[in-house]
Amino acid sequence: MTNITLSIENTIHRRMREYSEIKWSEFVRKTIEKRLDELDTLGKHPNKESILTMLASEDVLKKDWDNKADERWNDV
Secondary structure, X not given: OXXXXXXXXXXXXXXHHOOOOOOHHHHHHHHHHHHHHHHXXXXXXXXXXXXXXXXXXXXXXXXXXXOHHHHHHOXX
């Protein structure tokens, strides 16, 4: 199994600790798998190129994944 590193805000981490009974790694694994299944389904669509391009557009990604803490990597 491969490991990945995930950066989250301290406030989110504190909130997660309030629900220590939840296996957060497992939750994230399943969420990623669900998204990949959705992308696989979209990949079989006749207009898959335009759909995947739209989903991967910088504006969409920025809106969904904006993380100011990671902006420090933009100039590396």
